Amino acid sequence: xxxxxxxxxxxxxxxxxxxxxxxxxxxxxxxxxxxxxxxxxxxxxxxxxxxxxxxxxxxxxxxxxxxxxxxxxxxxxxxxxxxxxxxxxxxxxxxxxxxxxxxxxxxxxxxxxxxxxxxxxxxxxxxxxxxxxxxxxxxxxxxxxxxxxxxxxxxxxxxxxxxxxxxxxxxxxxxxxxxxxxxxxxxxxxxxxxxxxxxxxxx
Amino acid sequence: xxxxxxxxxxxxxxxxxxxxxxxxxxxxxxxxxxxxxxxxxxxxxxxxxxxxxxxxxxxxxxxxxxxxxxxxxxxxxxxxxxxxxxxxxxxxxxxxxxxxxxxxxxxxxxxxxxxxxxxxxxxxxxxxxxxxxxxxxxxxxxxxxxxxxxxxxxxxxxxxxxxxxxxxxxxxxxxxxxxxxxxxxxxxxxxxxxxxxxxxxxxxxxxxxxxxxxxxxxxxxxxxxxxxxxxxxxxxxxxxxxxxxxxxxxxxxxxxxxxxxxxxxxxxxxxxxxxxxxxxxxxxxxxxxxxxxxxxxxxxxxxxxxxxxxxxxxxxxxxxxxxxxxxxxxxxxxxxxxxxxxxxxxxxxxxxxxxxxxxxxxxxxxxxxxxxxxxxxxxxxxxxxxxxxxxxxxxxxx
Numbered sequence: 001x002x003x004x005x006x007x008x009x010x011x012x013x014x015x016x017x018x019x020x021x022x023x024x025x026x027x028x029x030x031x032x033x034x035x036x037x038x039x040x041x042x043x044x045x046x047x048x049x050x051x052x053x054x055x056x057x058x059x060x061x062x063x064x065x066x067x068x069x070x071x072x073x074x075x076x077x078x079x080x081x082x083x084x085x086x087x088x089x090x091x092x093x094x095x096x097x098x099x100x101x102x103x104x105x106x107x108x109x110x111x112x113x114x115x116x117x118x119x120x121x122x123x124x125x126x127x128x129x130x131x132x133x134x135x136x137x138x139x140x141x142x143x144x145x146x147x148x149x150x151x152x153x154x155x156x157x158x159x160x161x162x163x164x165x166x167x168x169x170x171x172x173x174x175x176x177x178x179x180x181x182x183x184x185x186x187x188x189x190x191x192x193x194x195x196x197x198x199x200x201x202x203x
Numbered sequence: 204x205x206x207x208x209x210x211x212x213x214x215x216x217x218x219x220x221x222x223x224x225x226x227x228x229x230x231x232x233x234x235x236x237x238x239x240x241x242x243x244x245x246x247x248x249x250x251x252x253x254x255x256x257x258x259x260x261x262x263x264x265x266x267x268x269x270x271x272x273x274x275x276x277x278x279x280x281x282x283x284x285x286x287x288x289x290x291x292x293x294x295x296x297x298x299x300x301x302x303x304x305x306x307x308x309x310x311x312x313x314x315x316x317x318x319x320x321x322x323x324x325x326x327x328x329x330x331x332x333x334x335x336x337x338x339x340x341x342x343x344x345x346x347x348x349x350x351x352x353x354x355x356x357x358x359x360x361x362x363x364x365x366x367x368x369x370x371x372x373x374x375x376x377x378x379x380x381x382x383x384x385x386x387x388x389x390x391x392x393x394x395x396x397x398x399x400x401x402x403x404x405x406x407x408x409x410x411x412x413x414x415x416x417x418x419x420x421x422x423x424x425x426x427x428x429x430x431x432x433x434x435x436x437x438x439x440x441x442x443x444x445x446x447x448x449x450x451x452x453x454x455x456x457x458x459x460x461x462x463x464x465x466x467x468x469x470x471x472x473x474x475x476x477x478x479x480x481x482x483x484x485x486x487x488x489x490x491x492x493x494x495x496x497x498x499x500x501x502x503x504x505x506x507x508x509x510x511x512x513x514x515x516x517x518x519x520x521x522x523x524x525x526x527x528x529x530x531x532x533x534x535x536x537x538x539x540x541x542x543x544x545x546x547x548x549x550x551x552x553x554x555x556x557x558x559x560x561x562x563x564x565x566x567x568x569x570x571x572x573x574x575x576x577x578x579x580x581x582x583x584x585x586x587x588x589x590x591x592x593x594x595x596x597x598x599x600x601x
Contacts, residue, residue: 117412119396120389125412152386152419156393160415190379 008032013039065136067112067129069094077109084108086142090133090161092116092149100147108145111136116153117160125160134164143171150177150195235346235540236570237277238314239307244296246272247596256588259571263578263601264593270574273598274349274545277572280306280317281347281543282371283328283338291321308345310540317344339381342374346542348531350549354523359511362500369501372530373434376537383426390419391492399490417479424495425472428463431496432471434533435459441532446525448564449557453505455522461499520552528564541566546573559584 007014013035020031038046062068063075070076077083077097087108091097097110113128137144144165148154158174165172178196179188188196240253247269262270275285275294285294295302302321308314318329328335335341356364374380394416401409439457446455462478465471478494479486486493503510503522510522535541544565550558562584565571575581578590592601 117415119393119400119412119416124409152389152393156415156419159418160411163411163414191382194379 066110067094067114067132068097068110082107086140087145088133088136088141088143089145089147091147092154092157096147108143113148113157116148116151116157118153128157130161130164133161134168137165137168137170141170143173145173145175147175234568234570235308235310235543237306237345237543237572238309239305240273240277241303241305242273242276243303244299245276245302245304246294246296248272248276248598249296249596251598253591253598254589255570255572257570258567258588259573259581259585260589260591261578261581261587262572262574262591262593262598263576265576268593269596269598270593271351271547272596273593274351274547274572274574276304277306277345277543277545278347278349280304280319281342281345281375283319283326283341284371286349286351286353291326292323295321295323306345315344317341337382339374339379339385342381343376343378343538346375346534346538346540347545348527348534348542349545349547350524350527351545351547352549352552354527354549355519357526358503358514358519358523362498365501366497366499368526368530369431369434372533373430375534375542377430380427380430383423383430387420387423387427387496390416390423391495391497394420395491398487398492401487402490413483417476420492420495421472421476421479422468424463424475424497425465425468425470427496428459428461428471428475428499429466429468431499432459432466435501437533437537438526438529441529442525445528445532445564446521449525449528449560450518450521453518455510455525456502456504456507457526458502458504459499460502461496462494463496463499517553520549521557524549524553524561528561531565531569535566535569541569543570543572546571548574551576555580 007017013032016035016038017028017031020026020034021028026034038049059071060069061071061073063070063073063078065074065078068075068077072079078085084107088111089100089106089108090111090113091100092113092115094112097112100106100110111129111133113130113133115123115128117123117125117128133144144161146158146161148157162172162174176199177192178199179185179192185193234257236257237255240251240255242248242251242253244250251273253273262273264270271287275287279285279294285291288294300322303319305316305318307316316329316331318327318332320327320329328338328341330341330344357368370380370384374384394413397409397413397416401413435457442457443455446453463471463474465474475495479492482493503526505514505518505522508514510519514522531542531544550561553561558580571585573581578587581587590601591598
């Protein structure tokens with residue numbers, strides 16, 4: 001066998017495959033399947049898809065308050081009357097907002113850092129949206145919930161923020177880590193189980 | 204004769220009596236046996252499929268024919284690392300682009316399949332057909348204790364060799380330890396990067412960042428040091444017994460040497476945090492972290508004197524051997540199943556009498572994979588369950 005297995009020799013197909021391959025979770029095979037699927041569809045359908053993709057960049061911007069994706073500025077959460085603007089939940093990525101919103105249990109507002117502290121990746125406090133968070137705390141804020149990922153870098157970022165926020169006099173909390181609901185204890189990984197044990201709650 | 208009192212019963216639960224003063228204590232072990240080993244393009248072995256029996260299996264052949272490569276393969280299936288190289292590339296047969304090894308393990312209750320595929324710059328580990336995302340997940344599936352000539356480095360080499368010996372032992376009996384080590388290493392890299400940028404910029408604006416990584420290093424380091432101290436505490440009495448059984452009068456001691464203090468992970472973490480804060484200036488100057496478990500050491504002494512410094516060659520060899528025997532026993536006690544013992548040449552560096560004593564210290568129910576240039580003496584010491592002849596990378600039953 002010779003040549004690159006992911007090319008078929010038709011320039012426009014190869015180009016589409018190459019572009020699709022850049023997307024997360026899509027390999028050459030999947031990309032080819034998508035391309036052939038698209039080719040079988042009506043032209044109008046494909047135009048809809050390509051317009052939808054183009055609109056993403058044309059219409060979506062970052063909310064100037066929280067950093068979430070939005071077609072309006074401020075975003076629908078920051079401009080909502082029914083949300084508690086005195087409680088800010090700090091997350092690493094916009095998709096984390098989506099995850100928390102699905103719970104329907106949080107009625108405050110968000111702040112998206114856009115990453116976590118990681119000096120080896122060149123990410124220091126200036127590279128993520130910490131300054132704008134501190135500016136928001138000048139207002140009437142009751143509590144900051146730190147919901148960065150439970151990773152080495154997420155924990156470090158939470159600790160860093162806590163050290164900055166506590167002196168201001170705003171209440172700081174960290175989301176709990178523990179067992180998934182409905183899961184079996186015996187199948188929990190040891191790190192999670194150890195955390196759940198050491199962070200047990202009084203009954 | 205009742206089955207449950209028979210010597211080695213294949214993959215069953217048997218009763219073992221451990222040698223030594225505590226020999227009254229009879230432990231119930233499930234026996235873990237490596238039943239099949241497949242090696243493809245592994246070192247100089249083009250292809251081999253071995254069926255292995257409980258008890259002793261001997262690999263004979265001249266030097267440099269590939270005997271050690273077989274044991275190295277088994278060790279790799281247990282730990283995803285080689286004792287001879289850090290570069291996986293060297294494990295792939297010359298002129299080939301991939302290597303593959305597979306082991307079937309039958310335990311007291313289940314059987315498992317571990318596989319490893321190597322390509323330059325890439326490694327795929329599988330257990331029971333499922334890819335393993337983390338190296339740490341592999342540990343504990345197959346437990347091994349490897350006796351190799353390189354063990355002498357544990358006694359006389361740099362502290363890194365001793366830390367590695369201890370870490371691999373703990374990793375095999377404590378789930379999550381490998382991940383802990385990886386996280387610690389990453390936290391150190393993060394902290395060192397901040398130290399270096401502090402040195403370059405000389406500004407104090409990065410101190411709050413450094414404090415965050417101080418705490419990560421201290422917390423993770425505290426857990427590692429606590430696990431190591433606990434393991435050393437358990438190894439101590441076992442080591443004394445084995446050393447005494449192999450050698451003469453000297454009394455051997457093993458200790459954990461660290462600037463941090465405490466027993467509980469949180470106590471040690473506080474102690475490390477203290478050290479990091481006190482020595483921050485020198486850390487910034489050097490651009491690296493001078494305190495923590497990555498700088499700790501293990502001391503081994505005979506009658507209070509360091510074996511590395513004052514021990515004779517014979518004493519060092521005996522110490523290394525006793526250390527491995529102790530590791531095997533600790534693994535057996537902690538995991539409930541004796542590890543597979545991989546014995547590579549090392550015992551031939553001792554005199555015949557000591558070799559004889561060595562075999563009496565290895566319980567009969569252990570599965571043993573042994574390399575030998577001459578198998579006759581071995582056959583006299585112990586009943587042989589299988590023998591293979593290794594010549595120029597090809598392995599055939601002898």
